[in-house]
Amino acid sequence: MALTIGEMGKATSTKIETIRYYEKIGLLPKPARTSSNYRDYGPAELGRLSFIRRSRDLGFSLDQVRALLGLSDDKSCDCAGIDRIANQHLLEVDRKIADLQALRRELKAVIDSCDGGTVEECRIVEALGPVASG
């Protein structure tokens, strides 16, 4: 059961260039090649790529993915390390949400302050540029 890079891409909704990029940075191993130098993947590589993509979809950075892959390779270790990375990432996500919500409130206030009219009177512009010419 061999897969071309295009089939790997379709199976995981990944662009070909991205797969080659993962190979280049060492997230995916260098695969076997056909006689015409095409990449030749097996199910293990497909699994690994699925893992990477799913992790990326959940917002893990490539460095975190690398760590997860390293930890998940060692089946007999306990999974505290994996848990730690995942929970740390959850905290980051929470922080990001909170930051965006704060930003949203501020942005909304700026927008709501504007009643229309000319740019001269626009409160948005005023709110953005605190220092007038003077």
Next chain:
Amino acid sequence: MALTIGEMGKATSTKIETIRYYEKIGLLPKPARTSSNYRDYGPAELGRLSFIRRSRDLGFSLDQVRALLGLSDDKSCDCAGIDRIANQHLLEVDRKIADLQALRRELKAVIDSCDGGTVEECRIVEALGPVASG
């Protein structure tokens, strides 16, 4: 009242390199120079930089900032264009928050499924890599 680039940076909490970068990409005009070729800023530039930084803090992209600056230069135009950009950005922020909240839910479910034990049995690993060696 002339300012050096360092004073501009302090006044707006902006690194010197960032100010030069804004100049390079045309967000800030090329300033006057002193006899020893130092950048020589006035209050108008300080205002413009403040505007840029405040907009960036509110999450506008540099392209959006560029558009806002263009619109706000024309004081007699009505401010509908500015309103449009700001509201469009608000929508983007809302979308980002919703995306992150969905991601958070999924991540939490993955984490909660894990009871500890070895990596072999770890549900997080299982949830991340749907395709086993088959």
Next chain:
DNA sequence: CTTGACCCTGTAGTTGCTACAGCCCCCATA
């Protein structure tokens, strides 16, 4: 035998900065 879809390598672009390297300049102090 040609057409079109696929694959190859390598490089440059994206966004918004940040970090040098290697230089110049200015002011104060010894």
Next chain:
DNA sequence: TATGGGGGCTGTAGCAACTACAGGGTCAAG
């Protein structure tokens, strides 16, 4: 006058995580 520290200058390279070419080779169908 030397010299030391803190600015400033240009230009280039790096970060994340891809994406988009350019300029080729390969393969299956008609």
